[in-house]
Protein backbone atom coordinates (compact mmCIF):
# COMPACT_ATOMS: atom_id res chain seq x y z
CA UNK A 1 0.00 0.00 0.00
CA UNK A 2 2.77 2.43 0.92
CA UNK A 3 4.10 2.72 -2.62
CA UNK A 4 0.71 3.35 -4.18
CA UNK A 5 -2.07 5.21 -2.45
CA UNK A 6 -0.86 7.06 0.60
CA UNK A 7 -2.49 8.06 3.85
CA UNK A 8 -0.70 10.87 5.66
CA UNK A 9 -2.33 12.84 8.47
CA UNK A 10 -5.59 11.03 7.82
CA UNK A 11 -5.65 12.14 4.17
CA UNK A 12 -6.03 9.49 1.48
CA UNK A 13 -4.38 10.16 -1.89
CA UNK A 14 -4.49 8.21 -5.12
CA UNK A 15 -1.46 7.07 -7.16
CA UNK A 16 -1.84 9.76 -9.81
CA UNK A 17 -2.13 12.58 -7.25
CA UNK A 18 -5.46 13.70 -8.72
CA UNK A 19 -7.58 12.91 -5.65
CA UNK A 20 -7.11 13.53 -1.94
CA UNK A 21 -9.77 13.13 0.70
CA UNK A 22 -10.18 12.90 4.46
CA UNK A 23 -12.46 10.03 5.47
CA UNK A 24 -14.35 10.35 8.75
CA UNK A 25 -12.98 6.98 9.79
CA UNK A 26 -11.05 4.00 8.45
CA UNK A 27 -11.15 0.28 9.09
CA UNK A 28 -9.12 -2.66 7.82
CA UNK A 29 -11.38 -5.67 8.48
CA UNK A 30 -9.75 -9.08 8.75
CA UNK A 31 -12.88 -11.10 7.98
CA UNK A 32 -16.21 -10.87 6.17
CA UNK A 33 -17.98 -10.65 9.54
CA UNK A 34 -15.84 -7.70 10.63
CA UNK A 35 -16.47 -5.99 7.32
CA UNK A 36 -20.24 -6.54 7.52
CA UNK A 37 -20.28 -5.19 11.09
CA UNK A 38 -18.38 -2.06 9.95
CA UNK A 39 -20.96 -1.46 7.19
CA UNK A 40 -23.84 -1.85 9.68
CA UNK A 41 -22.18 0.52 12.15
CA UNK A 42 -21.64 3.13 9.41
CA UNK A 43 -25.34 2.82 8.50
CA UNK A 44 -26.33 3.45 12.13
CA UNK A 45 -24.12 6.56 12.12
CA UNK A 46 -25.45 7.71 8.73
CA UNK A 47 -21.99 7.51 7.11
CA UNK A 48 -21.38 6.64 3.46
CA UNK A 49 -19.04 3.69 2.89
CA UNK A 50 -16.32 3.03 0.31
CA UNK A 51 -13.78 0.26 -0.07
CA UNK A 52 -10.47 1.19 -1.67
CA UNK A 53 -7.88 -0.91 -3.41
CA UNK A 54 -4.43 0.55 -4.05
CA UNK A 55 -5.71 3.91 -5.31
CA UNK A 56 -4.64 3.35 -8.91
CA UNK A 57 -7.78 5.00 -10.29
CA UNK A 58 -7.31 8.51 -11.60
CA UNK A 59 -10.96 9.44 -11.03
CA UNK A 60 -12.47 10.06 -7.60
CA UNK A 61 -14.39 6.75 -7.89
CA UNK A 62 -12.82 5.46 -4.63
CA UNK A 63 -13.10 8.71 -2.63
CA UNK A 64 -15.23 9.04 0.51
CA UNK A 65 -15.62 11.45 3.41
CA UNK A 66 -17.39 8.67 5.32
CA UNK A 67 -16.07 5.20 6.22
CA UNK A 68 -13.04 4.07 4.21
CA UNK A 69 -12.53 0.30 4.13
CA UNK A 70 -8.94 -0.69 3.50
CA UNK A 71 -8.05 -4.03 1.88
CA UNK A 72 -4.79 -5.14 3.45
CA UNK A 73 -6.12 -7.74 5.91
CA UNK A 74 -8.52 -9.35 3.43
CA UNK A 75 -5.95 -11.04 1.22
CA UNK A 76 -4.86 -14.48 0.06
CA UNK A 77 -6.23 -17.50 -1.72
CA UNK A 78 -9.33 -19.09 -0.17
CA UNK A 79 -9.72 -22.06 -2.43
CA UNK A 80 -8.40 -23.69 -5.58
CA UNK A 81 -10.81 -26.00 -7.42
CA UNK A 82 -8.74 -27.74 -10.06
CA UNK A 83 -11.65 -29.77 -11.41
CA UNK A 84 -13.71 -26.64 -12.00
CA UNK A 85 -10.67 -24.62 -13.13
CA UNK A 86 -11.35 -21.85 -10.62
CA UNK A 87 -9.59 -20.05 -7.79
CA UNK A 88 -11.31 -18.00 -5.09
CA UNK A 89 -9.37 -15.11 -3.55
CA UNK A 90 -10.04 -12.57 -0.83
CA UNK A 91 -11.05 -9.25 -2.35
CA UNK A 92 -8.05 -7.24 -1.17
CA UNK A 93 -5.47 -9.56 -2.71
CA UNK A 94 -3.03 -7.64 -4.93
CA UNK A 95 -2.96 -8.98 -8.51
CA UNK A 96 0.78 -9.44 -8.12
CA UNK A 97 0.30 -11.81 -5.21
CA UNK A 98 -2.42 -13.67 -7.11
CA UNK A 99 -0.25 -14.08 -10.21
CA UNK A 100 2.76 -15.35 -8.26
CA UNK A 101 0.63 -17.74 -6.16
CA UNK A 102 -1.11 -19.09 -9.25
CA UNK A 103 2.18 -19.64 -11.08
CA UNK A 104 3.44 -21.59 -8.06
CA UNK A 105 0.36 -23.82 -8.43
CA UNK A 106 0.96 -24.20 -12.19
CA UNK A 107 -2.01 -21.94 -13.02
CA UNK A 108 -2.67 -18.56 -14.61
CA UNK A 109 -5.31 -16.02 -15.53
CA UNK A 110 -5.90 -15.86 -19.28
CA UNK A 111 -5.42 -12.13 -19.81
CA UNK A 112 -4.46 -9.09 -17.74
CA UNK A 113 -3.54 -5.39 -17.85
CA UNK A 114 -0.18 -3.61 -17.95
CA UNK A 115 0.61 -3.68 -14.25
CA UNK A 116 -0.24 -5.91 -11.29
CA UNK A 117 -0.11 -3.54 -8.33
CA UNK A 118 -3.91 -3.23 -8.01
CA UNK A 119 -6.14 -5.31 -5.77
CA UNK A 120 -8.40 -7.84 -7.48
CA UNK A 121 -11.55 -6.05 -6.31
CA UNK A 122 -10.28 -2.60 -7.31
CA UNK A 123 -9.16 -3.85 -10.71
CA UNK A 124 -12.43 -5.54 -11.58
CA UNK A 125 -14.66 -2.77 -10.20
CA UNK A 126 -13.51 -0.28 -12.87
CA UNK A 127 -13.19 -2.79 -15.72
CA UNK A 128 -9.40 -3.12 -15.83
CA UNK A 129 -8.34 -4.78 -19.07
CA UNK A 130 -5.33 -5.69 -21.17
CA UNK A 131 -5.50 -6.41 -24.87
CA UNK A 132 -7.08 -9.44 -26.51
CA UNK A 133 -8.63 -10.74 -29.69
CA UNK A 134 -10.59 -13.51 -27.96
CA UNK A 135 -10.02 -12.94 -24.23
CA UNK A 136 -11.49 -9.92 -22.46
CA UNK A 137 -11.04 -7.91 -19.25
CA UNK A 138 -10.06 -9.20 -15.80
CA UNK A 139 -13.74 -8.99 -14.76
CA UNK A 140 -14.79 -11.13 -17.73
CA UNK A 141 -12.71 -13.97 -16.20
CA UNK A 142 -14.85 -14.00 -13.02
CA UNK A 143 -17.04 -17.01 -12.26
CA UNK A 144 -18.43 -15.89 -8.90
CA UNK A 145 -18.51 -13.01 -6.43
CA UNK A 146 -19.25 -12.54 -2.74
CA UNK A 147 -20.46 -9.11 -1.60
CA UNK A 148 -21.55 -7.40 1.58
CA UNK A 149 -24.57 -5.31 0.64
CA UNK A 150 -25.89 -2.07 2.14
CA UNK A 151 -27.83 -3.82 4.94
CA UNK A 152 -24.72 -5.70 6.02
CA UNK A 153 -25.82 -9.07 4.60
CA UNK A 154 -23.65 -11.36 2.46
CA UNK A 155 -24.76 -11.99 -1.13
CA UNK A 156 -23.14 -14.47 -3.51
CA UNK A 157 -23.65 -14.51 -7.26
CA UNK A 158 -22.62 -16.40 -10.36
CA UNK A 159 -24.12 -17.21 -13.76
CA UNK A 160 -26.55 -19.56 -11.96
CA UNK A 161 -27.06 -17.83 -8.61
CA UNK A 162 -28.48 -14.29 -8.65
CA UNK A 163 -27.52 -13.92 -12.34
CA UNK A 164 -28.84 -10.33 -12.50
CA UNK A 165 -26.38 -9.32 -9.77
CA UNK A 166 -23.58 -11.27 -11.46
CA UNK A 167 -24.21 -9.47 -14.77
CA UNK A 168 -23.63 -6.08 -13.18
CA UNK A 169 -21.47 -6.56 -10.08
CA UNK A 170 -18.40 -7.88 -11.93
CA UNK A 171 -17.82 -4.24 -12.94
CA UNK A 172 -19.83 -2.66 -10.14
CA UNK A 173 -17.98 0.70 -9.74
CA UNK A 174 -18.12 0.10 -5.99
CA UNK A 175 -21.82 1.04 -6.19
CA UNK A 176 -23.53 -2.28 -5.44
CA UNK A 177 -21.76 -3.57 -2.36
CA UNK A 178 -18.37 -4.31 -0.85
CA UNK A 179 -16.78 -7.29 -2.57
CA UNK A 180 -15.26 -9.76 -0.13
CA UNK A 181 -14.21 -12.62 -2.43
CA UNK A 182 -13.76 -13.20 -6.15
CA UNK A 183 -13.76 -16.55 -7.99
CA UNK A 184 -11.75 -16.46 -11.21
CA UNK A 185 -11.57 -18.97 -14.06
CA UNK A 186 -7.95 -20.09 -14.33
CA UNK A 187 -6.09 -22.37 -16.70
CA UNK A 188 -2.87 -24.37 -16.59
CA UNK A 189 0.01 -21.93 -16.85
CA UNK A 190 1.10 -21.42 -20.46
CA UNK A 191 3.83 -19.66 -22.38
CA UNK A 192 3.47 -16.54 -24.50
CA UNK A 193 5.92 -15.37 -27.10
CA UNK A 194 6.12 -11.59 -27.23
CA UNK A 195 7.34 -9.86 -30.37
CA UNK A 196 8.02 -6.16 -29.84
CA UNK A 197 8.80 -4.16 -32.95
CA UNK A 198 8.81 -0.51 -34.04
CA UNK A 199 6.43 0.17 -36.96
CA UNK A 200 5.37 3.35 -38.80
CA UNK A 201 2.03 4.80 -37.66
CA UNK A 202 0.62 4.71 -41.20
CA UNK A 203 1.48 1.04 -41.59
CA UNK A 204 -0.13 0.05 -38.26
CA UNK A 205 -3.28 1.93 -39.28
CA UNK A 206 -3.34 0.36 -42.75
CA UNK A 207 -2.74 -3.16 -41.41
CA UNK A 208 -4.58 -2.88 -38.09
CA UNK A 209 -7.39 -5.34 -38.96
CA UNK A 210 -4.88 -7.95 -40.05
CA UNK A 211 -2.55 -7.41 -37.07
CA UNK A 212 -5.55 -7.77 -34.76
CA UNK A 213 -6.90 -10.86 -36.54
CA UNK A 214 -3.55 -12.67 -36.68
CA UNK A 215 -2.53 -12.18 -33.05
CA UNK A 216 -4.09 -13.27 -29.77
CA UNK A 217 -2.95 -10.05 -28.10
CA UNK A 218 -1.98 -7.07 -30.23
CA UNK A 219 -1.25 -3.58 -28.91
CA UNK A 220 0.82 -0.57 -29.84
CA UNK A 221 2.09 2.78 -28.60
CA UNK A 222 2.08 5.80 -30.90
CA UNK A 223 4.48 8.64 -30.04
CA UNK A 224 2.76 12.02 -30.62
CA UNK A 225 4.73 14.46 -32.84
CA UNK A 226 6.18 11.47 -34.71
CA UNK A 227 4.99 8.90 -37.23
CA UNK A 228 6.45 6.11 -35.08
CA UNK A 229 4.91 3.35 -33.00
CA UNK A 230 6.13 0.43 -30.96
CA UNK A 231 3.99 -2.68 -31.52
CA UNK A 232 3.66 -5.75 -29.30
CA UNK A 233 2.23 -9.13 -30.35
CA UNK A 234 1.74 -11.85 -27.74
CA UNK A 235 0.83 -15.35 -28.86
CA UNK A 236 0.72 -18.71 -27.14
CA UNK A 237 3.82 -20.77 -27.65
CA UNK A 238 4.91 -24.39 -27.22
CA UNK A 239 8.17 -23.08 -25.80
CA UNK A 240 10.92 -23.31 -24.85
CA UNK A 241 10.87 -20.56 -22.25
CA UNK A 242 13.19 -17.71 -23.36
CA UNK A 243 12.86 -14.87 -20.86
CA UNK A 244 14.30 -11.45 -21.57
CA UNK A 245 18.00 -11.48 -20.68
CA UNK A 246 18.29 -9.78 -17.25
CA UNK A 247 20.66 -7.07 -18.58
CA UNK A 248 18.49 -6.36 -21.64
CA UNK A 249 15.43 -6.35 -19.36
CA UNK A 250 17.08 -3.82 -17.08
CA UNK A 251 18.15 -1.59 -19.99
CA UNK A 252 14.74 -1.71 -21.76
CA UNK A 253 12.28 -1.93 -18.88
CA UNK A 254 14.06 0.01 -16.13
CA UNK A 255 16.64 2.32 -17.76
CA UNK A 256 14.81 3.31 -20.98
CA UNK A 257 11.11 2.81 -20.11
CA UNK A 258 11.38 4.23 -16.60
CA UNK A 259 14.70 5.96 -15.72
CA UNK A 260 15.53 7.72 -19.01
CA UNK A 261 11.84 8.25 -19.71
CA UNK A 262 11.48 10.00 -16.34
CA UNK A 263 14.41 12.30 -17.20
CA UNK A 264 12.95 12.95 -20.68
CA UNK A 265 9.67 13.96 -19.04
CA UNK A 266 11.40 16.29 -16.56
CA UNK A 267 13.22 17.98 -19.46
CA UNK A 268 9.97 18.14 -21.46
CA UNK A 269 8.11 19.69 -18.54
CA UNK A 270 10.82 22.36 -18.15
CA UNK A 271 11.19 23.00 -21.91
CA UNK A 272 7.96 21.94 -23.68
CA UNK A 273 9.30 23.14 -27.06
CA UNK A 274 11.85 20.32 -26.89
CA UNK A 275 9.21 17.59 -26.60
CA UNK A 276 8.85 16.73 -30.32
CA UNK A 277 12.63 16.16 -30.57
CA UNK A 278 12.58 14.08 -27.36
CA UNK A 279 9.63 12.06 -28.74
CA UNK A 280 11.58 11.28 -31.91
CA UNK A 281 14.46 9.96 -29.78
CA UNK A 282 12.22 8.06 -27.28
CA UNK A 283 10.28 6.41 -30.08
CA UNK A 284 13.51 4.99 -31.52
CA UNK A 285 15.11 4.04 -28.20
CA UNK A 286 13.54 0.59 -27.98
CA UNK A 287 14.58 -1.86 -30.69
CA UNK A 288 12.84 -5.08 -31.70
CA UNK A 289 12.96 -8.00 -29.28
CA UNK A 290 11.35 -11.42 -28.94
CA UNK A 291 10.99 -13.42 -25.74
CA UNK A 292 8.91 -16.27 -24.34
CA UNK A 293 7.70 -16.42 -20.76
CA UNK A 294 4.73 -17.14 -18.49
CA UNK A 295 1.75 -14.77 -18.92
CA UNK A 296 2.18 -12.24 -16.12
CA UNK A 297 5.84 -11.72 -17.02
CA UNK A 298 4.83 -10.95 -20.60
CA UNK A 299 1.69 -8.89 -19.99
CA UNK A 300 2.84 -6.71 -17.12
CA UNK A 301 5.81 -4.42 -16.49
CA UNK A 302 6.75 -1.81 -13.87
CA UNK A 303 5.38 1.73 -14.36
CA UNK A 304 7.39 4.05 -12.16
CA UNK A 305 6.96 7.34 -14.02
CA UNK A 306 3.83 9.00 -12.60
CA UNK A 307 1.21 10.24 -15.04
CA UNK A 308 -2.47 11.02 -15.45
CA UNK A 309 -4.55 9.17 -18.00
CA UNK A 310 -7.77 9.24 -19.99
CA UNK A 311 -8.85 6.11 -21.88
CA UNK A 312 -11.88 5.50 -24.05
CA UNK A 313 -13.21 2.35 -25.69
CA UNK A 314 -14.52 3.00 -29.19
CA UNK A 315 -16.20 0.45 -31.49
CA UNK A 316 -13.29 -1.49 -32.98
CA UNK A 317 -14.22 -0.57 -36.53
CA UNK A 318 -13.89 3.14 -35.59
CA UNK A 319 -10.35 2.80 -34.23
CA UNK A 320 -8.30 3.85 -37.26
CA UNK A 321 -10.47 6.89 -37.94
CA UNK A 322 -10.31 7.85 -34.24
CA UNK A 323 -6.53 7.61 -34.25
CA UNK A 324 -6.10 9.58 -37.45
CA UNK A 325 -8.30 12.32 -35.98
CA UNK A 326 -6.27 12.30 -32.77
CA UNK A 327 -3.01 12.59 -34.71
CA UNK A 328 -4.39 15.41 -36.88
CA UNK A 329 -5.58 17.23 -33.74
CA UNK A 330 -2.12 16.97 -32.10
CA UNK A 331 -0.33 17.96 -35.34
CA UNK A 332 -2.31 21.16 -35.78
CA UNK A 333 -2.38 22.17 -32.09
CA UNK A 334 0.26 23.88 -29.96
CA UNK A 335 0.07 20.91 -27.53
CA UNK A 336 3.31 19.19 -26.54
CA UNK A 337 2.77 15.56 -25.53
CA UNK A 338 5.66 13.60 -24.03
CA UNK A 339 3.76 10.36 -23.33
CA UNK A 340 2.87 7.75 -25.96
CA UNK A 341 -0.76 6.94 -26.81
CA UNK A 342 -1.59 3.31 -26.00
CA UNK A 343 -3.93 1.26 -28.20
CA UNK A 344 -5.46 -2.09 -27.19
CA UNK A 345 -8.52 -4.21 -28.02
CA UNK A 346 -11.16 -6.39 -26.37
CA UNK A 347 -13.88 -8.64 -27.72
CA UNK A 348 -17.52 -7.88 -26.82
CA UNK A 349 -18.54 -9.15 -23.37
CA UNK A 350 -21.79 -9.55 -21.45
CA UNK A 351 -21.13 -7.35 -18.39
CA UNK A 352 -23.70 -4.54 -18.01
CA UNK A 353 -21.34 -1.56 -17.70
CA UNK A 354 -18.19 -3.04 -19.20
CA UNK A 355 -16.61 -0.63 -21.68
CA UNK A 356 -16.77 -3.59 -24.10
CA UNK A 357 -20.37 -4.52 -23.21
CA UNK A 358 -22.01 -5.92 -26.33
CA UNK A 359 -19.46 -4.54 -28.77
CA UNK A 360 -16.00 -5.40 -30.07
CA UNK A 361 -13.86 -2.56 -28.80
CA UNK A 362 -10.56 -0.78 -29.22
CA UNK A 363 -9.07 1.30 -26.41
CA UNK A 364 -7.20 4.54 -26.95
CA UNK A 365 -5.38 5.90 -23.91
CA UNK A 366 -3.83 9.37 -23.67
CA UNK A 367 -1.43 10.25 -20.88
CA UNK A 368 0.33 13.32 -19.50
CA UNK A 369 3.31 13.45 -17.17
CA UNK A 370 2.20 14.17 -13.61
CA UNK A 371 2.41 17.87 -12.88
CA UNK A 372 1.87 18.98 -16.51
CA UNK A 373 -1.46 20.63 -17.39
CA UNK A 374 -3.54 17.91 -19.06
CA UNK A 375 -6.95 19.56 -19.55
CA UNK A 376 -6.34 21.00 -23.03
CA UNK A 377 -5.15 17.68 -24.46
CA UNK A 378 -7.73 15.54 -22.69
CA UNK A 379 -10.61 17.86 -23.64
CA UNK A 380 -9.64 17.78 -27.31
CA UNK A 381 -9.11 14.01 -27.23
CA UNK A 382 -12.40 13.44 -25.42
CA UNK A 383 -14.26 15.39 -28.10
CA UNK A 384 -12.93 12.92 -30.68
CA UNK A 385 -13.67 9.85 -28.54
CA UNK A 386 -17.24 10.86 -27.72
CA UNK A 387 -17.98 11.61 -31.39
CA UNK A 388 -17.39 7.86 -31.89
CA UNK A 389 -19.70 6.94 -29.00
CA UNK A 390 -16.70 6.15 -26.86
CA UNK A 391 -17.06 4.75 -23.37
CA UNK A 392 -14.51 6.02 -20.83
CA UNK A 393 -12.62 3.71 -18.49
CA UNK A 394 -14.37 4.08 -15.10
CA UNK A 395 -11.07 4.60 -13.31
CA UNK A 396 -9.51 7.13 -15.69
CA UNK A 397 -10.12 10.86 -16.21
CA UNK A 398 -13.29 11.79 -18.12
CA UNK A 399 -16.08 14.36 -17.91
CA UNK A 400 -19.11 12.24 -18.88
CA UNK A 401 -22.32 11.99 -16.85
CA UNK A 402 -25.36 9.73 -16.47
CA UNK A 403 -27.18 11.30 -19.41
CA UNK A 404 -24.29 10.39 -21.72
CA UNK A 405 -23.93 6.89 -20.29
CA UNK A 406 -27.63 6.17 -20.75
CA UNK A 407 -27.02 6.74 -24.48
CA UNK A 408 -23.81 4.73 -24.96
CA UNK A 409 -24.75 1.81 -22.68
CA UNK A 410 -27.94 0.07 -23.88
CA UNK A 411 -28.20 -1.69 -20.48
CA UNK A 412 -27.56 1.39 -18.32
CA UNK A 413 -31.09 1.27 -16.83
CA UNK A 414 -30.54 -2.36 -15.77
CA UNK A 415 -27.58 -1.29 -13.64
CA UNK A 416 -29.34 1.64 -11.98
CA UNK A 417 -32.44 -0.48 -11.27
CA UNK A 418 -30.29 -3.09 -9.56
CA UNK A 419 -28.58 -0.35 -7.55
CA UNK A 420 -31.99 0.98 -6.48
CA UNK A 421 -32.82 -2.50 -5.21
CA UNK A 422 -29.47 -3.30 -3.49
CA UNK A 423 -28.64 0.16 -2.17
CA UNK A 424 -31.82 2.25 -1.98
CA UNK A 425 -30.33 4.61 0.63
CA UNK A 426 -27.08 5.02 -1.34
CA UNK A 427 -24.82 3.77 1.45
CA UNK A 428 -22.03 3.40 -1.17
CA UNK A 429 -22.51 6.88 -2.63
CA UNK A 430 -19.87 9.43 -3.46
CA UNK A 431 -19.72 12.45 -5.78
CA UNK A 432 -18.33 10.43 -8.67
CA UNK A 433 -21.16 7.89 -8.58
CA UNK A 434 -23.71 10.71 -8.33
CA UNK A 435 -22.34 12.14 -11.56
CA UNK A 436 -22.01 8.93 -13.56
CA UNK A 437 -25.11 7.12 -12.29
CA UNK A 438 -27.35 10.14 -11.83
CA UNK A 439 -28.31 9.90 -8.15
Ligand SMILES: Cc1cc2nc3c(=O)[nH]c(=O)nc-3n(C[C@H](O)[C@H](O)[C@H](O)COP(=O)(O)OP(=O)(O)OC[C@H]3O[C@@H](n4cnc5c(N)ncnc54)[C@H](O)[C@@H]3O)c2cc1C
Nearest residue numbers: 053054055056057113114118119122125128129174179395
Ligand atom coordinates in the same frame (compact mmCIF):
# COMPACT_ATOMS: atom_id res chain seq x y z
C1 LIG B 1 0.24 2.82 -13.47
C2 LIG B 1 -1.17 2.38 -13.79
C3 LIG B 1 -1.37 1.40 -14.75
C4 LIG B 1 -2.67 0.99 -15.07
N1 LIG B 1 -2.84 0.04 -16.04
C5 LIG B 1 -4.09 -0.30 -16.43
C6 LIG B 1 -4.30 -1.25 -17.47
O1 LIG B 1 -3.38 -1.79 -18.05
N2 LIG B 1 -5.59 -1.51 -17.82
C7 LIG B 1 -6.65 -0.89 -17.23
O2 LIG B 1 -7.79 -1.16 -17.61
N3 LIG B 1 -6.49 -0.04 -16.19
C8 LIG B 1 -5.23 0.27 -15.80
N4 LIG B 1 -5.06 1.16 -14.76
C9 LIG B 1 -6.24 1.58 -14.00
C10 LIG B 1 -6.45 0.67 -12.79
O3 LIG B 1 -6.33 -0.68 -13.13
C11 LIG B 1 -7.87 0.86 -12.23
O4 LIG B 1 -8.10 2.20 -11.92
C12 LIG B 1 -8.15 -0.02 -11.00
O5 LIG B 1 -9.50 0.16 -10.64
C13 LIG B 1 -7.26 0.28 -9.82
O6 LIG B 1 -7.39 -0.71 -8.85
P1 LIG B 1 -7.14 -0.38 -7.30
O7 LIG B 1 -6.95 -1.64 -6.57
O8 LIG B 1 -6.08 0.63 -7.19
O9 LIG B 1 -8.55 0.23 -6.92
P2 LIG B 1 -9.02 1.75 -6.46
O10 LIG B 1 -8.53 2.66 -7.51
O11 LIG B 1 -8.48 1.94 -5.08
O12 LIG B 1 -10.55 1.57 -6.48
C14 LIG B 1 -11.24 1.42 -7.70
C15 LIG B 1 -12.72 1.15 -7.44
O13 LIG B 1 -12.87 -0.14 -6.87
C16 LIG B 1 -13.71 -0.03 -5.73
N5 LIG B 1 -13.34 -1.09 -4.82
C17 LIG B 1 -12.13 -1.40 -4.33
N6 LIG B 1 -12.23 -2.46 -3.50
C18 LIG B 1 -13.53 -2.81 -3.48
C19 LIG B 1 -14.27 -3.81 -2.81
N7 LIG B 1 -13.69 -4.67 -1.98
N8 LIG B 1 -15.60 -3.87 -3.03
C20 LIG B 1 -16.23 -3.00 -3.85
N9 LIG B 1 -15.57 -2.02 -4.50
C21 LIG B 1 -14.24 -1.94 -4.31
C22 LIG B 1 -13.42 1.35 -5.18
O14 LIG B 1 -14.45 1.80 -4.33
C23 LIG B 1 -13.40 2.12 -6.47
O15 LIG B 1 -14.71 2.34 -6.90
C24 LIG B 1 -3.78 1.57 -14.41
C25 LIG B 1 -3.58 2.56 -13.43
C26 LIG B 1 -2.27 2.97 -13.13
C27 LIG B 1 -2.07 4.03 -12.09
